[in-house]
Amino acid sequence: MGVDALFGTDEPEVAKQTISVSAIHLPAHQPRRYFDPQRMERLVDSVKEYGILENLLVRPLSSGQYELVAGERRYRAAKEAGLDEVPVTIRELTDDQALEIALIENLQREDLNPVEETEGVLQLLANRLGGTTNEAIAILNRKAYLDRTEGELDEVTENVFRNQWEVVEGVFAAVGKFTPESFRVSRLPLLKLPSDVLETLRQGQLEYTKARAIAGVKDDEQRQEILEEAIAQELSLSQIKERIKSLKPLPEESLKSRFDSTYKQVKKSGLWDDPRRRKQLEKLLAQMESLLAE
Structure with a gap:
């Protein structure tokens, strides 16, 4: 899976050069949340010995600084290794394009786990659909429901949904690991x-x-x-x-013991002295008497 598979274009790079590490900033939304400490330590050692062998991808900011798009592990390793400069590829990208490239890079990792993969695919879907991950999930569930019940939509809704589904199929074709339905069935339960x-x-x-x-x-x-x-x-x-x-079932408080405990608390409480709460108590007592009379 590559960037072109989602963008449908081969946009030329702006430049390849070396820039200061301090001029690079992390984006507000980072797809990757966890970095294995041992893998990071090995990468830092490698960077100290050989430097950064593959360019980081950045995009220029209006401030004259740069935002990291792809290569966060290498960026973090470079900082920890004490490098002053790193090789980069500079590319003009919109916010959506930058996010999608970051998501794609994350999905291509060898050590990607099922949770990160699931969240990454949902973020890709949400970005391409112009909505939230919950809305993307709703579309997957809606398609499954329509297929199962052979339900029909009104003409306007059907046109909108057809366009949405084309986007969904395009993303899964680019990811290349799931069908929409297999993803819905096997991966969405992870989030619960x-x-x-x-x-x-x-x-x-x-x-x-x-x-x-x-x-x-x-x-x-x-x-x-x-x-x-x-x-x-x-x-x-x-x-x-x-x-x-082998787990022992947890002891559950019986209904009788709950009643005994509540009865003792009621006798000791000031419910009797409050006219409003006394009326509520009378109603509850009447209900209990009615139960006994049945």
Whole structure:
């Protein structure tokens, strides 16, 4: 997948040169959120010895400075290695073009994990559709619903949706890893994982299948315990499932004990002295008496 696949053009580069690291600024919206510390350390060592071997892609700003478009790992490594200057390719780009190139570069990474890939594809869709990621998800779900029910839209809505769907198909053709439906079914559920599991998956500490199994543990403490064990002991999926099966069910307060506790609190409270709240209490008591009479 390349930039031209999405832009449909081969825009010429403005220039290739060396500029000061201090003249480069990170964009407000960065697709990549996590950098593996060990990989970064190895890259920094390489940069110290050999320098930056592949140009960073930047675009000029009105201030005379530059905004980084692609090559954030190399940029961070150059700063940490203490380089004063780095080789860059300067290219005139709109905000949308710069964002899409950054997203594409992120999606081409070898160490890309399922969470980053899912978020990256959704951001690409949102950018091309001119909306939000939630709106992109809604379009995927709508198409699935229409296909499943053989539903029909009115003429105006159908024309709008047809244009949107052409954009969606174009993005997935460029990404080349999913169909819209396989992405919807296999990847969108990722976004509903508990935050602790999602972050572990984003950092590449756990495989997707293991993360989904652990996500089924509803209690936060139990889930965190299994999560830590799975990472520290490199548990297999079958071992994780055995750990989950062995969990003792959490004690649930019975209805009777809740009633006893509430009864004691009501007797000790000042509900009796408040006319308005006393009326509410009388209504509840009448409902209980009615239940007993049935």
